[in-house]
Each structure stands twice: as C-alpha cells, then as structure tokens.
Amino acid sequence: MSDLDLRALPDGLLVDRATDGDRRAFEVLLLRYTGITRAYARRLTGSAADADDVVQETFITAWGSLDQLADPSAVKPWLMRITARKSFDRIRARRPERSLEDWEGQAPAGAGPEARAEVNSQLEAVARVLGELPELQRQSWALREIGEMSYREIAEELGVTEPTVRGALARARTALLRGLEQWR
C-alpha cells in the first residue's frame, strides 16, 4: 500500500474520502489547490503574509464543512469562495491601519525560466499593473478572473452596486491593456 497514489484520483473521489475522514485524501486536495488559493488571497488581500493565514484558515474550515459540499466534484469553486470570504474577513479585521505596504515588495510571480521572453514580459507587465491598481479594481478583477464570479456576486462580496463593479472592471482592463501596449 506504500505506492498508493491518491494523486491519481479526481476531486470528487478525494472529497468523498476526506468526508469519510481520510486525511491523506484531504492532503492531496490541499497540495492540489494551495497555489491557486494563495494566488487568489494575495490578489484580494494585497499581502503575502495575510494570504498565507487566509489559506490555512480556508483549508481548516473546508475540512470541518466538507459534508456541506453538495457536489464533491465542485470542490475548487467552493474552496475559492471560502478563500474570498476569509480574505475579506482578514481585510475588515485589519482596517484601517495597513494597506499595501507588504504588497509593494513582492516580485511579480515569474513563469519558469523556459518561458519565452516575450510572454514573460507580458506577464510582468500585467502583474505590475495589477499591483498598482486601486483596491476596488484589484479586488473586482481577482473575484472575476480568479474567482470566476458574476458581477452580482462580486457586488455582494464587496458591498457595492453592480454598475460600480462593471465600471471598476472596465477601468482595471483599460489599465491592463495600456500596460500591455506600453510594453510593445
């Protein structure tokens, strides 16, 4: 049984096992979704340290409420929603004293060294512009692009109106397009 490789299993079966109490299955899910939830929480909170706390809380909460997940194969969007909720809890808890200071020092996440230079530069341009966006735009963008939420869901999450979200996303996209064009 030492060669038992649960990584071969799809999300749904891992969730089934974890719901039955199998910690190893949960650990596979944790490894599978740590990267994307950390990236998401970083964009939402603007802080690498807060993001890591958020992700730890996310998985601990997820373990405790696996039996409430109606469709086990939809574990990724479910984890993303928990990550978003925990990120906003964290932001509310820290207001008003901090904002972006520990975000600024973060290098944009680079692609691997094998990536073509051109693509790399485009990625860097997008990462840089994202890092400079005002909070509402950055969060709207992350909820849309990483969290795959609708305008209405984003509006509820951020406590603003749908037209506000639509406008913030449009301004974020304009800034990102401009960043890409400047690179050219």
Added chain:
Amino acid sequence: MSDTQDPTTPPDTALSDELIAELEDYLAAGREPRNQRFEEDPELSRVLGSLENLHRVTAELLDAEARDLAAPDPGWVQKIMTNIVQEARSGRSIPLTAVSEADTLSVTEGAVRTLVRDAGDAVPGILIGRCRLDGDVTDPAAAIAVRLTVSVAAGQRIPEVTARLRAAVIAALERHTELTVSDVDISVVDLYEHRTDASPAPEPEENR
C-alpha cells in the same frame, strides 16, 4: 493609482468604461450573437483582439502564480494537517460481543469505513472513493449493505477487479466486525492512469 483618466493615454485607447464593459461582455458571451458594429469597426475589433490577448496573458500569469505558490515546504502542509481534527467523522456506534458479559464493546462507523477503504485500496488496480454502510449497524442481526464509489486503473478488467474488491471487503469485515453484510454495491465512477514509472509522479513545476 488614481481612478481618473490618465492624460497620457494614447487616443486610440481612450475608450469609455461603458464601451470596454460592453466589449468584455460580448467576449464573455463568446462573441454571440454577432455584433456587426464591434466586429466591423477597425478600432473596436482591434480592441476586442487586445482584450482577448489580455485574457490569454492573464490565464498564463495565473497558471504561473499558482505553480510558484504551490505549498512552499512540508512544514506548510504539516501545520494545516495538525490543525485538522478528526472530530465528528465517527458516525454511529457498532456493537461488538464483549468477552465478559459485564463489558460493552463497540467500534465506530468511521473506523469501519476506514477498514473498508484500506482493504479496498490494498486491491491492486482500484482506489476507493466514498464508503457507506446502509442499514441498521447498531443491530448485529440486521443485514447491511456496503456501498462504494471507486476509481479503476485504466486497462484493468472491471468485472475482475471489482470481484477482488468485493471479496477483500467482505473478508475484512468478517475478520474485524460482526456485521452481517448482505451486499457490497460498487459503482465505478472514474478510471485513473496507473503510473508505471518508478520515479516520483511528474509535476509540471519540476524544472528549477
């Protein structure tokens, strides 16, 4: 960092928020139904192309970040796993005959599910998903059904591997419990690729 229009914006990108939002909604709808104006206006179709390129770059950026931000070290995983308590997974209490009449003895449903899962995982070419014990497990005389969802290794003969699983589950339950198993109900819900190479599972990020 301001939300106001940047005066250095080149004229060709000075589109209104509303127009950008409309173009974006159009792309999100898969460019359906076809919008004559967006597709045929040279400037607008150029912006559509730029937005599509932005989506491609964004997707690559997110993939790269998710790879770079994978669990930083074993300590990270350990810290979370130690905060995860076994708690309310134990389920019903299944009675066992005690050696002395004065004692009561039982095993939790959760422990039995683990027993079944381990027995099933030990069968080559199969991995267990969900395990349910249907029936009144608290009554030793009542017949219960074991319901399993499983993944079978690609290339295995499903009737043979499920027959081995059924035998292994019944043997494990007979050995460790007093449950009367009427049925082992197996649903194959997935096929997995069996790794034949001895090296650790290939991960996309192994190129540092």
